[in-house]
Amino acid sequence: MAGRFFATGGTDSESSTESSDEEITTKANLGAIRRTQYTFSDDEEEKRVVRPEKEKRYDEIKEVIQSLKNSVKIKDVAKVQTCFDGLQKVFLKAKAVIDKEPETPRFYIRALMELEDFVKELWEDKDAKAKLNKVNSKALAGLKQKVKKYNKDFEKAIETYRANPVESEDDADEEDKDDPERSDSGDEAEPAPVKKEKDASKSKPKTEGESDSDDSMDWDMTESSSSSSEAEEGTGTTYHYTADYFLKRDKNVQESKTRKRREERIRKPIAPDDDDEDWETVTRPGKQMTIQDRTKMLFGKDVEVGHDVIKRKRDEFMINRGKKTTDRTQTIDNLRLLLQVSRHSGMGVGLELLLLKDVIETTFDISGVTSCMKTDVWESCLEDMSTLVTLLEENPAVVLDSTIPEEEVNFKTTERAYKIRGSLLTFIEHLDEEFTKILQATDAHATDFVTKLQGEKTVADFIHRVQLYVERKFGDSRPDLLCRIYIRTIEHAYYKIDRAYYGQSNASILFAEDGESPVKEAGEEESSYALMTRLTKFIYNASDVPDIGRIRTRAMLCHIYHHSIHDRWYQARDLMLMSHLQEAIQFADVLTMILYNRALVQLGMCAFRHGMIKDAHDALVDIQSSGRSKELLAQGLLARHDRTPEQEKLERRRQIPFHTHINLELMECVYLTSAMLHEIPYMTAAKREGRRRIISKSFHHQLKFHEKQPLIGPPESMREHVVAAAHAMEKGNWKACRDFITSIKVWDLFLNVEHVKEMLTTKIQEESLRTYIFAYSEIYDCLSLQCLVEMFELPLQTVHSLVSKMIFREELMASLDEPTQTVVIHHVSPNKMQCQALLLADKLNTLADQNEEMMKLKRAGPWDSQGGGGGAPFRQQRQMKHNSQRRQTQTRA
Numbered sequence: 022m023a024g025r026f027f028a029t030g031g032t033d034s035e036s037s038t039e040s041s042d043e044e045i046t047t048k049a050n051l052g053a054i055r056r057t058q059y060t061f062s063d064d065e066e067e068k069r070v071v072r073p074e075k076e077k078r079y080d081e082i083k084e085v086i087q088s089l090k091n092s093v094k095i096k097d098v099a100k101v102q103t104c105f106d107g108l109q110k111v112f113l114k115a116k117a118v119i120d121k122e123p124e125t126p127r128f129y130i131r132a133l134m135e136l137e138d139f140v141k142e143l144w145e146d147k148d149a150k151a152k153l154n155k156v157n158s159k160a161l162a163g164l165k166q167k168v169k170k171y172n173k174d175f176e177k178a179i180e181t182y183r184a185n186p187v188e189s190e191d192d193a194d195e196e197d198k199d200d201p202e203r204s205d206s207g208d209e210a211e212p213a214p215v216k217k218e219k220d221a222s223k224s225k226p227k228t229e230g231e232s233d234s235d236d237s238m239d240w241d242m243t244e245s246s247s248s249s250s251e252a253e254e255g256t257g258t259t260y261h262y263t264a265d266y267f268l269k270r271d272k273n274v275q276e277s278k279t280r281k282r283r284e285e286r287i288r289k290p291i292a293p294d295d296d297d298e299d300w301e302t303v304t305r306p307g308k309q310m311t312i313q314d315r316t317k318m319l320f321g322k323d324v325e326v327g328h329d330v331i332k333r334k335r336d337e338f339m340i341n342r343g344k345k346t347t348d349r350t351q352t353i354d355n356l357r358l359l360l361q362v363s364r365h366s367g368m369g370v371g372l373e374l375l376l377l378k379d380v381i382e383t384t385f386d387i388s389g390v391t392s393c394m395k396t397d398v399w400e401s402c403l404e405d406m407s408t409l410v411t412l413l414e415e416n417p418a419v420v421l422d423s424t425i426p427e428e429e430v431n432f433k434t435t436e437r438a439y440k441i442r443g444s445l446l447t448f449i450e451h452l453d454e455e456f457t458k459i460l461q462a463t464d465a466h467a468t469d470f471v472t473k474l475q476g477e478k479t480v481a482d483f484i485h486r487v488q489l490y491v492e493r494k495f496g497d498s499r500p501d502l503l504c505r506i507y508i509r510t511i512e513h514a515y516y517k518i519d520r521a522y523y524g525q526s527n528a529s530i531l532f533a534e535d536g537e538s539p540v541k542e543a544g545e546e547e548s549s550y551a552l553m554t555r556l557t558k559f560i561y562n563a564s565d566v567p568d569i570g571r572i573r574t575r576a577m578l579c580h581i582y583h584h585s586i587h588d589r590w591y592q593a594r595d596l597m598l599m600s601h602l603q604e605a606i607q608f609a610d611v612l613t614m615i616l617y618n619r620a621l622v623q624l625g626m627c628a629f630r631h632g633m634i635k636d637a638h639d640a641l642v643d644i645q646s647s648g649r650s651k652e653l654l655a656q657g658l659l660a661r662h663d664r665t666p667e668q669e670k671l672e673r674r675r676q677i678p679f680h681t682h683i684n685l686e687l688m689e690c691v692y693l694t695s696a697m698l699h700e701i702p703y704m705t706a707a708k709r710e711g712r713r714r715i716i717s718k719s720f721h722h723q724l725k726f727h728e729k730q731p732l733i734g735p736p737e738s739m740r741e742h743v744v745a746a747a748h749a750m751e752k753g754n755w756k757a758c759r760d761f762i763t764s765i766k767v768w769d770l771f772l773n774v775e776h777v778k779e780m781l782t783t784k785i786q787e788e789s790l791r792t793y794i795f796a797y798s799e800i801y802d803c804l805s806l807q808c809l810v811e812m813f814e815l816p817l818q819t820v821h822s823l824v825s826k827m828i829f830r831e832e833l834m835a836s837l838d839e840p841t842q843t844v845v846i847h848h849v850s851p852n853k854m855q856c857q858a859l860l861l862a863d864k865l866n867t868l869a870d871q872n873e874e875m876m877k878l879k880r881a882g883p884w885d886s887q888g889g890g891g892g893a894p895f896r897q898q899r900q901m902k903h904n905s906q907r908r909q910t911q912t913r914a
Contacts, residue, residue: 078115079126085111086132093139096149098157102164105136109171130178131186133171137179140168147397151350158395166469319358328368328433331359335379342383349386356380370416371432371439374409378421378443381405385451393458396473402455406448407483413445414490421445446505449487453509456480457678465679474680481513500559501566507556508572515579516681518586518772519549553583574613577602578620585623588773590631593624607877611675615655618644622654622683629691630771632780638695638717645692646719656682686739690767693743694781696720698788701750705795706832720747739765746785753796755789755813786813790823794833794844804844 085108092100112119112129119125143149144165153161172179319334320326338355341347360376384402388394394402413419416439423444431440456476463470488506495502547555560576563569577600584593597603597620606617625640644650651657655677658669696717703716715721727733727744736742746761762785763778771777790813794804809820824844827833834847 075118078111078118081111082108082115082126082129086128089132089136093136096143096153096157098143098153098164099160101136101139102160102167105164105167108132125175125178127182130175130182133168133175134179134182137168137172140165150395150397162469319355319362326362326366328372331363331368331372331376335359335376339379342386349383353380353383353387356383369432369435369439370412370419371441374412374419374421374439374441375432377405377409377412378441381409381448385455388455388458393462394455396459399452399455399459400476402452403479403483406452409445409448410483410487410490413494417494423447445487446491446502449484449506449509453480453484458674460678460680461673461676470679477513477680481510484509484513500563504560504563504566504569504572507560508576511553511556511576511579514549514552515583516586517549549583550587553580571610571613574602574609575616578613578616582616582620582623585620585627588627588630590627590633593627594636597624615653615675615677618653619683622688626688626691629695630773630777630780632784634695634698634784637691638699641688641692641695642717645689646717650685650688654683654685656685684767684770687767687770690739690743690765692717693720693723693740694762697743697747697750698784701747702788702791702795705751705792736761739767750785750789750792751796753789753793753812755786758789759785786815787819787823789813790815790820791827794824794827798833798835798846799848802846802848803838804846806842806844 085104089101089104089108092104140161143161150158150161320330335356338352338359342349342352356376356379360373360380363372363376381402384394384398384405387398413421419439419441421441421443423442425440425442427442429440430442431437459473460470463473484506488510491499491502491506497503557576557580560569560573563573566572577596581593581596584590584596602617606614609617621640622644625637628634628640629637644653647653649659652659652672655675657676658672664672697720700716700720723740723744724747727741736745742761742765746758749755749757749761759782762781768774768777790809793809793812798804806817806820806824809815810817813820821837824833824835824837828835828837834849836845836847837843838845
């Protein structure tokens with residue numbers, strides 16, 4: 022039976038194949054004997070083969086490269102990425118051996134080059150990318166970055182290989198493994214079958230590129246033994262097992278034959294067979310087909326293409342557009358084909374606009390509610406919209422409006438104006454939202470985010486282009502369209518700082534009239550100040566516009582935000598107070614509440630830069646004390662167990678892009694510093710009166726946490742610096758307090774950081790002076806103003822003003838002696854009944870706070886309860902009532 026599966030190796034000449042039967046029998050017997058010895062030699066001890074380290078490492082690399090090539094062939098990108106990671110590991114493992122060589126192995130360089138070409142080709146082939154599944158599509162983006170980064174170290178070697186792609190012996194071995202036709206019969210691990218008897222009349226003449234040796238013959242070992250035996254018995258062919266298989270061959274001769282055979286195959290093309298005449302070359306559809314061929318393929322051969330035919334095809338595609346089984350990518354291709362046919366046939370702008378509008382609408386269907394468009398799809402959609410706007414600009418008579426009735430739609434005749442039913446502004450809004458979702462789905466700390474963020478200027482410029490078109494087309498006759506496009510322009514400009522005049526906090530900026538640019542000169546473009554003023558004023562005055570309430574609220578909040586980041590404190594504050602937004606914000610939608618919180622935070626930081634410490638504290642306390650500032654500003658999600666997956670998806674959709682974030686550490690630093698300057702003097706006064714007055718719970722929490730530490734070392738974090746500064750202020754050491762505060766690095770995020778530090782130094786001196794007077798007023802009978810001037814390095818007028826205010830507010834029981842420039846302290850302590858009255862007033866104030874919080878919880882949702890409902894005005898009213906009650910009690914005393 023063995024003779025049916027094995028055959029003798031072919032001889033080097035034609036005469037050797039015609040040997041006698043005796044020679045065949047002798048060789049067969051000899052082969053059987055040696056085969057028996059080989060088969061039943063299990064008892065003999067196997068010899069251990071010692072392989073060099075270089076050979077072992079190279080074989081490991083080649084195995085991974087082979088697996089990588091197999092994955093590339095089937096375009097399994099996820100498997101390719103896994104193999105590429107494994108290839109890097111085995112190469113790093115073999116680094117010690119490779120460093121001893123003069124250069125990196127050529128087969129490794131070749132594998133990197135082929136992988137780079139594969140990724141580049143697949144990335145540029147949009148059709149192939151669209152057919153990838155979700156796993157492979159995601160893996161392709163990561164693989165592109167990894168290959169680009171890894172190949173930088175081998176860039177010169179790859180360029181050298183591209184310039185001279187001469188195959189090395191290692192490359193030859195790899196090709197032999199990939200292509201069974203190139204492998205040599207002498208290297209096979211199994212005996213090679215050879216036909217001994219062959220009909221000369223049926224033999225095929227050899228071509229010029231074929232070899233007569235047994236090494237060049239092509240064997241097929243994939244058939245089963247039973248089928249081979251039946252075929253051999255049916256044809257009368259006899260197979261014998263020879264001893265030539267076990268003969269040792271010269272490796273150098275074998276490799277030379279392999280290289281020679283490959284070079285001949287490269288230089289001389291394979292001669293075509295006789296059967297090749299029955300085949301014809303077929304071009305790939307959609308790549309090399311002419312427009313006429315594509316038209317026949319879509320409509321048929323004898324159909325005359327016209328407006329009605331294209332309209333019917335278009336309706337057929339649009340009817341199936343919303344079905345689940347419809348391939349949206351194929352629908353877009355079909356609509357683009359109709360668009361190309363209409364352009365080629367010259368059927369007019371009306372039909373072209375209609376089909377282009379359908380292409381854009383279908384493209385938006387690709388992305389779901391939570392998922393975002395791919396970047397290339399979004400860019401393609403932007404190009405289509407740019408073409409649409411270009412057609413509208415070149416044809417002013419064409420009308421594209423969603424209010425056009427169906428019976429008035431005209432895309433055929435040129436006798437009257439083309440009218441297409443559609444909304445250009447809806448496309449703009451959808452395109453802007455898709456761009457926001459692309460940024461939300463991108464890692465903000467990766468380089469890919471910076472690349473995608475460059476499209477923000479493209480979107481802003483495109484919106485400005487549409488704005489100019491709408492202004493020219495409709496003027497003031499369509500305020501609804503103008504308000505919709507204006508709010509889009511505002512939302513792309515309100516968070517951007519105009520560095521041309523930022524920081525010039527003088528009268529020309531702080532008190533500039535509406536509509537005027539403080540630094541605008543002749544010939545310059547419209548500044549952001551003038552742009553925001555002009556657009557928001559139009560929205561404020563607009564009426565009879567759908568959803569104008571929400572548009573006006575968002576425009577006003579954006580205007581306040583823009584004033585705040587440019588240090589126009591009084592304009593931003595007056596706009597917030599006159600709008601009464603804090604009274605009705607709880608009834609707004611969530612996105613508008615988020616914008617309100619952002620505007621409130623920037624308003625507080627603007628007040629801080631102007632030295633309005635109390636206003637800054639009141640603006641930031643609601644956001645910062647909640648412990649959910651990240652969520653309230655839509656800059657991230659906290660881990661919560663009560664949130665369902667649907668709620669989490671909804672929250673993630675509300676997150677704002679990273680480039681519009683407010684720095685949370687800077688906001689917290691401003692809040693804690695304001696609380697320190699506002700809280701420390703009253704804490705000192707409260708200790709003297711024997712009662713506690715808590716203004717900022719968050720600041721007191723930091724103080725308690727610091728006091729519980731077993732070992733207090735030098736401050737390191739921002740919070741530790743503020744706490745250390747607070748303890749220094751309690752002792753009246755204003756210089757140490759100043760050093761701790763000004764050494765915080767987060768202040769560098771302010772553009773006018775030097776001005777901020779100077780303001781902080783002045784405020785620390787003043788509040789340290791107040792703290793010193795509260796702490797030691799019971800010890801002294803009188804204080805010299807000149808002595809206070811020298812201790813705190815303040816002007817005499819400032820010291821005199823501070824002491825007078827303290828006396829006027831009844832914070833200090835004293836009087837000023839002008840001739841001697843001294844403060845005479847009146848040692849008057851309240852009696853027991855007065856102390857009880859003060860304690861009762863504090864408890865009533867606390868009870869009022871709790872009742873108001875409960876009313877807000879009952880009246881509004883969770884967003885309002887966490888600071889979205891404007892608690893600062895109520896807090897100011899309560900503080901005023903409490904101060905008046907306290908003054909009355911002390912006056913009676």
